[in-house]
Amino acid sequence: MKRNIFPASIFILVLIAILSPYSDFSFAQEEHSLMSHDNKLESTLAAEHIEEEHHSSHEIELSMEEIQAQPEHEHMDDTLEEIHVHSSITAEAAQLIGVGTLLVTAPVFVIRMRSANKLAYKDVVLTLALGVGIMHVLLAPDHLEDDRGIAHGIYFVITGLTQIGFGLLFIAKPTRKLAIIGIAGTIGSLFLYFITRIVDLPEPFGALEEIDQVGVIAKILEISLVVFLLYLAVYIKTKSTGIKKTTL
Numbered sequence: 001m002k003r004n005i006f007p008a009s010i011f012i013l014v015l016i017a018i019l020s021p022y023s024d025f026s027f028a029q030e031e032h033s034l035m036s037h038d039n040k041l042e043s044t045l046a047a048e049h050i051e052e053e054h055h056s057s058h059e060i061e062l063s064m065e066e067i068q069a070q071p072e073h074e075h076m077d078d079t080l081e082e083i084h085v086h087s088s089i090t091a092e093a094a095q096l097i098g099v100g101t102l103l104v105t106a107p108v109f110v111i112r113m114r115s116a117n118k119l120a121y122k123d124v125v126l127t128l129a130l131g132v133g134i135m136h137v138l139l140a141p142d143h144l145e146d147d148r149g150i151a152h153g154i155y156f157v158i159t160g161l162t163q164i165g166f167g168l169l170f171i172a173k174p175t176r177k178l179a180i181i182g183i184a185g186t187i188g189s190l191f192l193y194f195i196t197r198i199v200d201l202p203e204p205f206g207a208l209e210e211i212d213q214v215g216v217i218a219k220i221l222e223i224s225l226v227v228f229l230l231y232l233a234v235y236i237k238t239k240s241t242g243i244k245k246t247t248l
Contacts, residue, residue, distance in 0.1 A: 088145075091214055094138035098217035101131025105224065118235045122174045125182075125228050129167025132221040136160030139214065159189060176240070179233040186222050186229070193219055 144153030
């Protein structure tokens with residue numbers, strides 16, 4: 001019985017010795033497989049983490065760009081809403097009227113210079129007053145469409161009609177008092193023009209505006225109107241006091 005157990009024990013030991021390297025290899029291979037799987041899992045998780053960080057940083061960059069761009073866009077919108085621009089068809093017509101008035105005023109002035117009676121310059125006053133008055137009336141639709149109300153547009157209509165009426169009244173009765181009234185009113189219009197390019201006044205003088213061609217032409221006409229009215233106011237006073245005045 002012992003003899004039978006001994007060979008069996010030797011066989012078992014040999015078999016174990018033979019299989020043990022494969023067993024170690026199998027365990028090592030399994031361990032290596034597990035380690036590889038863990039490494040792959042770690043690599044995958046690391047890659048996903050990097051991708052998430054990149055995606056998060058990209059979203060942060062986009063958010064920063066949106067935050068930076070939004071105020072500028074809002075500022076541009078606010079600026080466009082605040083500053084009134086003359087861009088309508090009537091504004092273009094007003095600009096043509098202004099240029100035409102300047103072209104007509106020049107020959108009228110030259111012709112009236114030859115007259116001995118300097119009150120003939122009342123024709124120049126009429127031309128300038130009609131031109132700038134019509135311009136203001138034509139500019140009124142732009143201001144009537146302003147979001148802040150129609151008061152500013154109504155002011156333009158009243159200003160234009162007043163200037164037209166003044167021109168017609170002055171040519172009918174050119175007095176020094178009327179000339180002074182025209183000077184004061186025109187200087188007031190000039191003052192409002194320049195002040196509204198700096199600050200936003202309350203209605204009906206509000207609606208902050210830019211300096212554009214049609215506005216510059218209108219102010220050239222008004223400045224010319226003030227110059228001629230000043231001359232005529234002095235001339236009428238000199239004539240009424242009996243002092244001879246022969247120079248222009």
